[in-house]
Amino acid sequence: MWTPPDRIKHALPQVGWPTAAEAAVARWFSPVAIGPLVARQRTWVPAMVPWRASDEGYVTDDVIAWYARFAAGRPGVIVVEATGIRDVPSGPLLRIGHDRFIPGMARLAAAVRDASDGETLLFLQAIDFLAIRRRPEKRKYFERFLAITASHREGLARLLGPDGGVERWPGASDEEVRRALLDLDEHHLAALLTERELEAYEVGYRERITDLHLPHIRELPEVLPGLFADAAERAFCAGFDGVELHFAHAYTMASFLSAKNDRSDGYGGPREHRARLPREVIAGVRARVGPDRVIGCRFLGDEVIAGGNRLHDACYFGVEFARAGLDFLSISKGGKFEDAKQPKVGAAAYPYTGESGYECMPTVFSDERGPFGRNVGLAAEVKRAVNAAGFAIPVVVAGGIGTFAQAEEILARGEADIVAAARQSLADPDWFRKILRGRGGEVRRCEFTNYCEALDQQHKQVTCQRWDREALDEPGIARDASGRRRLIAPPWR
Numbered sequence: 001m002w003t004p005p006d007r008i009k010h011a012l013p014q015v016g017w018p019t020a021a022e023a024a025v026a027r028w029f030s031p032v033a034i035g036p037l038v039a040r041q042r043t044w045v046p047a048m049v050p051w052r053a054s055d056e057g058y059v060t061d062d063v064i065a066w067y068a069r070f071a072a073g074r075p076g077v078i079v080v081e082a083t084g085i086r087d088v089p090s091g092p093l094l095r096i097g098h099d100r101f102i103p104g105m106a107r108l109a110a111a112v113r114d115a116s117d118g119e120t121l122l123f124l125q126a127i128d129f130l131a132i133r134r135r136p137e138k139r140k141y142f143e144r145f146l147a148i149t150a151s152h153r154e155g156l157a158r159l160l161g162p163d164g165g166v167e168r169w170p171g172a173s174d175e176e177v178r179r180a181l182l183d184l185d186e187h188h189l190a191a192l193l194t195e196r197e198l199e200a201y202e203v204g205y206r207e208r209i210t211d212l213h214l215p216h217i218r219e220l221p222e223v224l225p226g227l228f229a230d231a232a233e234r235a236f237c238a239g240f241d242g243v244e245l246h247f248a249h250a251y252t253m254a255s256f257l258s259a260k261n262d263r264s265d266g267y268g269g270p271r272e273h274r275a276r277l278p279r280e281v282i283a284g285v286r287a288r289v290g291p292d293r294v295i296g297c298r299f300l301g302d303e304v305i306a307g308g309n310r311l312h313d314a315c316y317f318g319v320e321f322a323r324a325g326l327d328f329l330s331i332s333k334g335g336k337f338e339d340a341k342q343p344k345v346g347a348a349a350y351p352y353t354g355e356s357g358y359e360c361m362p363t364v365f366s367d368e369r370g371p372f373g374r375n376v377g378l379a380a381e382v383k384r385a386v387n388a389a390g391f392a393i394p395v396v397v398a399g400g401i402g403t404f405a406q407a408e409e410i411l412a413r414g415e416a417d418i419v420a421a422a423r424q425s426l427a428d429p430d431w432f433r434k435i436l437r438g439r440g441g442e443v444r445r446c447e448f449t450n451y452c453e454a455l456d457q458q459h460k461q462v463t464c465q466r467w468d469r470e471a472l473d474e475p476g477i478a479r480d481a482s483g484r485r486r487l488i489a490p491p492w493r
Ligand SMILES: Cc1cc2nc3c(=O)[nH]c(=O)nc-3n(C[C@H](O)[C@H](O)[C@H](O)COP(=O)(O)O)c2cc1C
Pocket: 046, 047, 048, 049, 050, 081, 082, 125, 248, 298, 332, 360, 361, 362, 398, 399, 400, 401, 420, 421, 422, 423, 424, 452, 453, 456, 462
């Protein structure tokens, strides 16, 4: 993962945990209205993909155990991982693109209700993403994947000159062109291939929302409102309390919002046009599920890429989404493909390997500011803009929050309405209950070194280094494929 060039290893913030009496009157543990519902606390576990779905995208017993474990800590809200809205194969990622996924989702919703005694609201994060391929081997790419064009022939003629046989390249067979390209070094390939061909060779092919020559990309604005609406309807049918539309990070909807979106069909270019499809998705979902269901979205306070959206764009979008009828806004940061590192041959690019990825899940190896609460300023500004426009919907902040004091201060300063913690909740799913009982000293603290994120990157079942080797020989412990890591945190006894 990318780390800031002048990195410093930061110590975890000092903690002074509250007594049970202090916690009982804390802002963080006070209720908050989210649309027509009330969350019992302003604590929130944001979406985290744990790689536990079946290869066909179904809820498994491991998925249920994972969320039931978080529910035992009784946060105000748990958001279930990014769940695909299409009925297309996408490996062990949860899907809700067909009615056959509803029974599994219903089992999941019931398990969370049981484990939290009905105290935790369960939301589903609905995602759409475009195709991405693995970085190919050089031989495979030039022998099989690259579509040979006249420009390759012209390029070879230019490059190889008379000795290379200028006359022969315009009429050369595809096979000859492929062989000649395969023999070129990286420097010459960079001069000869188009930008997209070079990207497909060096990093792996990736579709973009601006590929208007592809019919299924051109038609995204026609199909996505319906697909999101179908997915939301299924989630509510399964017993979920809310739906979080995934408008953040590297995926389709965030790409529509991005300042890099220059679609020429009224869905790109100026900010109002970039917000058009997200607004239509919100309208489509709302029309389908009605006014009494909780719908919100997660989007970026800053894309953290050259030429991308900044905070002022996020403030504009926040107001637009509130006006479109969302019930909450959850702010994240970065996590883009544009600055992702080159993957190894055979692996796909991963949008959390560059600076924008660092900003999404910052570690203790950080710059002077440190990783703690790095997104708070973004959320505060979005909240200020949304409130100033006359909307009171709650704003959720996450990013490097791992103590009670941080959360209380954010709420006391009015910088957000709900304070979320992903990695700290993974390190200790019981931490909310421990604090409430005045036993904060027992909280297993997140070290913010991203062992969990590295597992996610390798598409391995996500666990936490603070507990995954603990009490492995106890009977009935579910382990990963290697048998060396337990899959859920040990119980708090
Ligand atoms: C293993 C892992 C998986 C994640 N999966 C998702 C996801 O599915 N959707 C999403 O919006 N964010 C995802 N995130 C980002 C988190 O929700 C959160 O924004 C980020 O970790 C920063 O918050 P934290 O400092 O409290 O961990 C993931 C994070 C981790 C560590």
